[in-house]
Amino acid sequence: MRGAALVALAAALGNMLQGWDNATIAGSLLYIKRDFGLHGQPALQGLLVATSLIGATLITTFSGPLSDRVGRRPMLVASSLLYTLAGLLMLWSPTVGVLLLARLVDGFAVGLAVTLVPVYISETAPPEVRGLLSTLPQLTGSTGMFLSYCMVFAMTLAPSPNWRVMMGVLVLPSLVYVAVTVFFLPESPRWLVSKGRMKEARVVLRMLRGREDVDGEMALLAEGLGAGGETAIEEYIVGPAPEDDGGDQHALHGHVAAGQLARQHRRAVADGQHARPPAGPRSRAPRRPSRHEARRRRQRQHAFHQLWQHAQRPRRHGLGRGERRAQR
Structure with missing residues (x-):
């Protein structure tokens, strides 16, 4: 239980970075306009904000099938790396074009996070607290937005606020997210079962549940997914003897x-x-x-x-x- 909660909280960092990014662009746009001379170009200003959403929309069209093929964890790792790359590009951004590219990369990271984190949490959480843990993405997203607004407000109190620093600070929590996804998050046991990797799924479930006996949950996963094709059911219920x-x-x-x-x-x-039809004149033969x-x-x-x-x-x-x- 405790392991599943920690894993869910760690995965939800991706949604926190989404909220962080949304608040940062809102606070730094005033200084971006002044630095690049965009006061008479409202369309370009709107594009700077919308590019992240465009990137998120594009990547969500194939993030689901891709995660079914390669796994949930690799996609979360990719999201954390894209967040880091976007933060570095925004910290540099010598031109509007580079800033637009950074916002597009950031949108890719956001799209992967908002689509895969809820799926990952639902597949790793135990049934009794699955609903509770599924609220973490929204909670962490709102928390990231609040923290980012506080940071932007504090930076505006400086004599000469720097919008590149405002947006580039995203690198710091992104590096934490990279470390978490690479070294802490396990693969989804449900995805492992769907690929027939029963031994790995059993190891992950034992870590998440904090107990050795996970055969019942393994059987439910395999039964629900129809895993293994012609594989006999005893192969995923009974493990090899140590x-x-x-x-x-x-x-x-x-x-x-x-x-x-x-x-x-x-x-x-x-x-x-052996089902018997109900007695009476309206009895019908059992369904074949x-x-x-x-x-x-x-x-x-x-x-x-x-x-x-x-x-x-x-x-x-x-x-x-x-x-x-x-x-x-």
Whole structure:
């Protein structure tokens, strides 16, 4: 729980930088007009503000499919790097053209952040606090806007305010965001499951949840995504036995998973094959399952059979961990 909250807060830094940027351009535009002599060019002034939104709109058209292909974390890393590059360009900006380019790059960073941070948080947060953590992007965005307005106001009190410094300060929080995305944020477990990378997803879930037993959530993710194509369900519910555990933990997981699948199998049979029509003159024959439902039922039956056989295998390495603890 605590790990998921910290990860969500760290990811939401991208939205804080969006709010920071929106407030900075509003406060520095007065000095940009004076420095570049744009008083008689309202269209160019508006373009300086709108270029960021144009960039964000352009990149959001393909950020979703691209993140499905390469992952959520690489896209967040790209967003943090684009924020840093935009801040450096705005800090330099010798001409209006360079400033427009900086604003466009900044818009790319904003577009990636506002589209992917909520998705990333929803895929890493536990169900019981998912709604709460999903409010963090809006909270951090408003916080960034407030802090930026305070900074701009303080800078305007100087004898000669420098708009390049106002906008270039974005580099500092952007570097923090780069460090967070590169060294702290894990990949989304849901995305890992969708790509069949079950072992990595299990490791990430254990880190996020702060516990070892995440097989139930792994099963739900895999079931919801239809992960692995023809991969048997036991491959993502039952993990390989660690070498130092002697296989007894593998057998324990086999018993647990077999019990879970047995309940699912009985429920599927009760809902499908053995369903009886209601009594009365308006009784109708039970609905014939579709080809997809029949295939899913066969997969469940096969998985249950395989897991049941696995759970009944004799353990070769002595007592299990629970039995050793009971003997003490």
